Amino acid sequence: MNSALPSAVAALLDQQQGDRVLMVDDVPDNLSLLHDALDEHGYIVLAATSGEAALACVQQGRPDIVLLDAMMPGMDGFEVARRLKADPSTAHIPIIFMTGLTETEHLVAALQAGGVDYVTKPLDPRAVLARMQVHLQGARQARQTRQALDAFGYASIAVRASSGRLLWQTPLARELLQLYYGTIAPQTPAPVLAWLRKTLDEMASHTPADGMPPQEPARLCAELGARRLSFRLHHCIGEETPGAGAASSPAVGAAAGGDWLIVMREVSDVAVIRSLGLAFSLTAREAEVLYWVVKGKINRDIGEILGASPATVKKHLERIHAKLGVETRTAAASMALTRVREMHPQWEV
Numbered sequence: 001m002n003s004a005l006p007s008a009v010a011a012l013l014d015q016q017q018g019d020r021v022l023m024v025d026d027v028p029d030n031l032s033l034l035h036d037a038l039d040e041h042g043y044i045v046l047a048a049t050s051g052e053a054a055l056a057c058v059q060q061g062r063p064d065i066v067l068l069d070a071m072m073p074g075m076d077g078f079e080v081a082r083r084l085k086a087d088p089s090t091a092h093i094p095i096i097f098m099t100g101l102t103e104t105e106h107l108v109a110a111l112q113a114g115g116v117d118y119v120t121k122p123l124d125p126r127a128v129l130a131r132m133q134v135h136l137q138g139a140r141q142a143r144q145t146r147q148a149l150d151a152f153g154y155a156s157i158a159v160r161a162s163s164g165r166l167l168w169q170t171p172l173a174r175e176l177l178q179l180y181y182g183t184i185a186p187q188t189p190a191p192v193l194a195w196l197r198k199t200l201d202e203m204a205s206h207t208p209a210d211g212m213p214p215q216e217p218a219r220l221c222a223e224l225g226a227r228r229l230s231f232r233l234h235h236c237i238g239e240e241t242p243g244a245g246a247a248s249s250p251a252v253g254a255a256a257g258g259d260w261l262i263v264m265r266e267v268s269d270v271a272v273i274r275s276l277g278l279a280f281s282l283t284a285r286e287a288e289v290l291y292w293v294v295k296g297k298i299n300r301d302i303g304e305i306l307g308a309s310p311a312t313v314k315k316h317l318e319r320i321h322a323k324l325g326v327e328t329r330t331a332a333a334s335m336a337l338t339r340v341r342e343m344h345p346q347w348e349v
Contacts, residue, residue, distance in 0.1 A: 022046045022063035024054040026072040037125035051075025058090055065136055070099040078113040085114035088168045088185035094135040155264040164193045180222050180229050195220040226269040234261040275343045280323055289316040294333045
């Protein structure tokens with residue numbers, strides 16, 4: 001069992017295959033009871049005997065599931081669960097409570113703290129393994145979905161509508177939110193949260209006509225130079241009330257709360273700008289100026305985007321006119337647009 005994880009051990013774990021299970025219990029004998037059964041079934045077993053050690057182990061070992069004792073001296077299991085769920089980097093990890101307390105109030109407390117399930121002591125390894133399989137399957141599917149989204153240039157985040165808390169995000173989403181909005185989890189960018197709540201309110205108040213499929217909610221778009229980031233509301237992934245089922249459709253108002261999956265996609269026109277430069281023998285800055293002319297921007301706007309004065313933009317535009325053999329910006333934009341669409345048929349102004 002691994003109660004501490006030096007960097008060398010953590011690096012070794014990264015090379016191993018199999019699901020990682022973190023067992024947390026202040027009684028070592030309870031850990032030993034499960035260890036052999038988990039090891040025989042191919043799990044990589046980590047262990048901690050205190051709440052503080054459990055939090056450190058999660059950060060270093062990144063388990064796929066946590067078996068957590070509810071009652072421990074010092075930091076109890078409820079507090080450990082709350083901290084894990086408050087951190088977007090660990091909020092997705094399923095937590096199964098191990099408890100000898102069967103009163104309803106304790107079981108409700110376990111769910112409210114972020115647990116997805118519980119097993120009662122004395123522990124039956126077969127029952128624990130069965131419950132783990134149920135929740136690991138869902139966790140694997142969610143992880144594979146997030147990885148697939150990132151691999152295809154998409155990113156995803158989960159946001160709680162009522163509080164505006166960013167519950168989790170993929171690595172690509174983290175980079176994009178920092179780049180476009182300068183925010184980090186658990187803060188959801190204000191424009192994104194405002195769009196989410198407005199969209200949910202509109203969907204809740206809209207009654208689709210009989211036989212007509214519901215319309216896709218409007219998307220949010222943000223621009224950063226020649227890069228554009230779009231946000232699409234995907235679906236409700238869970239209710240805030242412990243034990244409540246997820247909504248079967250996204251037609252739930254913001255007032256009802258709920259956790260929502262949002263898919264992001266960035267599109268960059270860097271290739272378009274490079275194509276303009278090659279097609280008309282322009283410098284990199286001239287190609288950028290021509291791109292923004294095609295986008296309908298005036299010299300003052302282009303100067304603000306590129307960090308140059310309107311006079312400098314005007315000089316670039318004069319050289320562009322000479323190279324294209326035209327006299328007006330309208331003619332230059334038309335020629336450039338025609339050429340771009342030849343090289344990038346799917347491109348939209």
